[in-house]
Amino acid sequence: MTKFSDLGLSPKVLKAVEAAGYDTPTPIQADAIPPALEGRDVLGIAQTGTGKTASFTLPMITKLSKGRARARMPRSLVLAPTRELAAQVAENFDTYAEGSKLTKALLIGGVSFKEQEQLIDRGVDVLIATPGRLIDHFERGKLLLTGVQIMVVDEADRMLDMGFIPDIERIFEMTPFTRQTLFFSATMAPEIERITNTFLSNPVKIEVERQNTTSKTITQVLVRGDSRRRDVAFKDKRAILRALIERDGEACKNAIVFCNRKVDVDVVAKSMKQHGLDAAPIHGDLDQSQRTRTLDGFRDGSLRFLVASDVAARGLDIPDVSHVFNFDVPSHAEDYVHRIGRTGRAGKLGTAYTIAVPADEKYLDAIEKLIGHPIPAGDNPLGGGTGGDAAEAEAPARDEKPKTRSRSRSRGKPRDEAPAQATAEAVEVPAPAEAAPAEAEAPREEAPREQRSSSGRGGRSRGGRVRTGGGDDRGGARVVGLGDHVPGFIEMSFAERRETEGVRG
Template sequence: MTTFADLGLDPKVLSAISDAGYNEPTPIQAGAIPPALEGRDVLGIAQTGTGKTAGFVLPMITLLGRGRARARMPRSLVLAPTRELAAQVAENFDTYAKKTKLSKALLIGGVSFKEQDALIDKGVDVLIATPGRLLDHFERGKLLLTGVQIMVVDEADRMLDMGFIPDIERIFQLTPFTRQTLFFSATMAPEIERVTNTFLSAPAKVEVARRATTAESIEQGVVEYTASRKDRQASEKRALLRALIDREGEGLKNAIVFCNRKTEVDVVAKSLKKHGYDAAPIHGDLDQSQRTRTLEAFRNGELRLLIASDVAARGLDIPAVSHVLNYDVPSHAEDYVHRIGRTGRAGRQGKALTICVPHDTKWLGAIEALVEKEIPRVESPLKAPPERERPRRGGGKEKTAGEKRTAPDTSIAAAPEPAPKEKGGRGKRGGKGRDEPVVGMGDHVPAFLTRSFKPKSETTEEPADG
């Protein structure tokens, strides 16, 4: 059995690991740490939730134990695709480097440039950043990358999805070619492979799981649902989400609900709160301080439902998430793997449920092709809406067989009887004259409307009163 002590880490790092309550490394840590300590480039491929972050933070702290940082010239660089993931790497660094004198700076959006510049000016050993903010500082002349000894790219496939690969390539070119590179990803798309072939030198490849696999500890299910009418799909889908939450009951201690669009995140969160559920949104358009507060509340158990866009799908280490609910089927199959990887972490059991409407069927098929298995179908907690009876035109009810339509009582019995029509009389139609009483106008029909008006006939006698 391998322990952290067998990997050659600094004693101060081992002490911090012990304080954190860890004894045995995960497979990705056991595979990546030894070659990293030898100074080799590392290409790590592992599904989310397997401990990749510690796999590069621990050897980095050990390697940086000697030496001092110079102003505006960080000694190591960690690139992360999102603010949340960058902040999580910073927390890991604080945990494992607490018994050393190494310093760090976090460069992310939503924080003032002035505070970040002050940290960089002092000199930092580890610079943790998102690509866009890092290049902002560099272009303002506040940062030099010529002193970088170790460069880490975390969640590289997410970088690809978010369009950061050109930025990553530029940052690689700004760092010394003698640097050591640690490159981690959950999947290996062709574009990612091209970057690794270009910028990594004879890397030690550590692959601890089949590409794009889902953990066996996660129970998966799909609820296929067709709305009663197209214009009711959104409201009925939100009702289905609430019914799923209710059906899980106390087993759903907390859950991340994923939506494809930021606007949908806000709508779903507002709807759940309106119906009395403990929910809050998190996505890229929110203020960084609000995102941090929401994430901390969820991590500390003060918030039950976190409604998120894919900004929260990658790398967030919240160990005790009991459920992941995909309100939308992700349009990129790889995102499904990362989303449901938020549950079932560190050997715990988890559950992932996905709502699939007819429009999403093609995306669900792509997911099943990627993970190479069919996701079980789960019965909907909502009964199919009854078909609405179509009213007949005119509001009348349909006649049963043999039933004759009867004219309504118009209360015009007192109206004068029309004079009998003679042969060849005008207005003759189908054997009936036009002199029948007009019906359907209620009790107040003027008498003259019910009388017959016909041409004067020679055989017809004039009334006695003229």
């Protein structure tokens, strides 16, 4: 069996590794460390939780043991996609560099520029940074990358995502062509791998496990809800989440709950707290100090549930996470591998629940195609139906009448009701002759509106019939008005009035 002492690491590094409690390297460490020590470019692909951070940290410390850093010119550079992952790499460096005189600086957002600049001015051997903050320092003239000997891109698939490519290309242009480059990730899509070929020179490709596989120590369970409406599904999924936690009881000692959107992270965390569950949110919109406190609380056990966006899905090594809940099915299939990889680490057992609704089918298909097998189905703790279908079945009935009323112009009565009644009254009950003079007053006053009757509003048409709000041109029944029953002298007075008004116009 291979031991760390067989890999060619320096005595000080071996002593630090032993002090950390490790003696046997993981497969990715055993395969990646030797070529990294030789100065070869490395493309390492392995499951999350297999020790990829040590695969580049240990050889980097060994190689940098000779030499000295100059002000504003770091000797090595590690790029990470998130602040939390960058901070974790820095912690690993502190652990494995124990006893050496190597220095480091952590450049991430949410921290004072001044403190970071002071560290850079003294000179650092290892610079660990997120791309945005690194470029900020470079543009301020506080940093030079011409002395970089080793460059590492951690979580390379995410770093080379479309949003990061311009920044990564610019950073690579700042570094010497002779640098050594190491890429590590749990997933590597073919199109992303083609991009890495532009940055790596004849790399050693190390693929410990089949790409995009999930750990066998993780029990995966798919729980389905039946709600199709988004608002109903969101409420039902919160109920399912609480029921799953209650059902697993003490076995669920802590968990990370993943949501796709930051706003949903806040809502779910608040809902869990209202139901007596100790939960706190973490996502990119929170202050760095708050994110750090929340993450530290989850690590030391004072916080039971961490509700997170994918900011916590990549590379974070949080020991003894018993459960992962995918409150939302990830829209990127690769994120599923990273999310559930937060549990079942270092050979320990873990459980990963995924809560899905009918709208998630295309995402589930992509995930199952990526991991090479279907996610095992589990029982809905609420007994199957979550009430979503019933709500949807009732929704059309509730919505149908208000929609009809809103389109009607018959003053609050359905359009197919008022005209029909008016027609029946006009045909079956003719207006008495003696009532005609009194009723004729209204048409006499409305006569000037004849020109506007074509717009669909109430008025008298030229045929003498009264139009209601529906009108013939809107599909309603036509109302027979006074024009068919008035005495001749009234009809003559109307004609004379029209002629008079025509002359005046």
